[in-house]
Amino acid sequence: MYRNKLIAKLRSEDRELLLAEGEEVDLERGQVLYGLEEKRAWAFFPSAGVFCLLAGTGSGAELGVALVGREGMLGMHLLLGAQDSAMRVFVQTGGRAWRVGVASLNAALDNSTGLKTLLLAQSCAVVNQIASSSACVLRHTVACRLARWLLVSRDLAEADSFSVTHEVLARMLGVYRERVTGAASQLQRSGLIYYSRGLLSVLDAAGLRAVCCECYAASCKRASAAAYLQP
Ligand SMILES: [Zn+2]
Numbered sequence: 001m002y003r004n005k006l007i008a009k010l011r012s013e014d015r016e017l018l019l020a021e022g023e024e025v026d027l028e029r030g031q032v033l034y035g036l037e038e039k040r041a042w043a044f045f046p047s048a049g050v051f052c053l054l055a056g057t058g059s060g061a062e063l064g065v066a067l068v069g070r071e072g073m074l075g076m077h078l079l080l081g082a083q084d085s086a087m088r089v090f091v092q093t094g095g096r097a098w099r100v101g102v103a104s105l106n107a108a109l110d111n112s113t114g115l116k117t118l119l120l121a122q123s124c125a126v127v128n129q130i131a132s133s134s135a136c137v138l139r140h141t142v143a144c145r146l147a148r149w150l151l152v153s154r155d156l157a158e159a160d161s162f163s164v165t166h167e168v169l170a171r172m173l174g175v176y177r178e179r180v181t182g183a184a185s186q187l188q189r190s191g192l193i194y195y196s197r198g199l200l201s202v203l204d205a206a207g208l209r210a211v212c213c214e215c216y217a218a219s220c221k222r223a224s225a226a227a228y229l230q231p
Contacts, residue, residue, distance in 0.1 A: 003047040004098060005071045006118055006225065014115045018108040022100040027051075029094040029163060033074055034085040041102045043075030049095015050156045052172060053126070054088040063137065064149070064172030066129035067092070069156030071224045076123050078102050079109070092153065092172075093162045121225035128222045132215050137174065140213040143183040145173050147212035150193065152219075154202050161201040187211070 002008040007015055027033070027049060034040050036056055044051075051074055053066040065087065068074055074097070077085045100108075109116050136145055149172055153162055166184065170177040187193045192208045194201045202208060209216065221227065 004045040014112040021104045022098050025099050027091045031091045034089040037084045039084050042099045044097040045073050046070045046097040050093040052092045063174035065133045121228035124228040132219045136215040144213040146183045147208050148216040
């Protein structure tokens with residue numbers, strides 16, 4: 001039983017090709033999987049956990065542009081032929097992932113149309129998130145964007161409670177920590193979330209959706225590879 005949804009979807013011969021030299025590894029909260037313009041020779045297929053893609057400027061400002069869980073893969077740039085990542089990728093909520101060397105990934109892609117189709121479809125889902133996050137930051141308030149980020153995190157963690165710090169949320173939203181603390185306090189006073197010692201609990205998901213901008217519902221429709229595959 002494979003918990004990563006892409007691996008689970010593959011035909012068994014394609015799966016064997018991809019995972020021939022792969023191994024499942026534990027990933028700790030805060031661990032950086034890809035640094036900016038850093039060459040790493042692995043792609044990751046999460047079995048559990050939430051992983052964040054951050055876009056940055058040369059001066060160090062960062063914005064979270066996409067979240068990935070066990071529906072996806074990390075290392076999209078390898079799939080597209082690049083050697084280094086234009087985004088930083090780190091572990092928001094700890095978990096596990098299948099780690100596959102770039103040579104194995106390329107060999108599997110050369111020999112499996114099914115794998116290539118699936119991973120390109122998943123890349124479309126991530127590109128959609130990046131585009132949506134970029135537009136969202138222009139038009140929507142920190143409280144709305146925080147609500148969206150928490151709802152997506154909850155979906156990917158598949159749990160109402162997950163570990164995340166205000167520092168991480170501030171980095172994701174591209175704002176100072178005080179603004180996240182203010183927005184989170186507002187959501188907590190409304191009874192939508194509860195935050196204590198690094199553990200955030202969504203108490204009222206429907207209420208959170210009601211205060212969230214429209215970008216959450218729009219991005220949910222295109223959140224996984226399935227949205228881009230031919231029926
Ligand atoms: Zn929005």
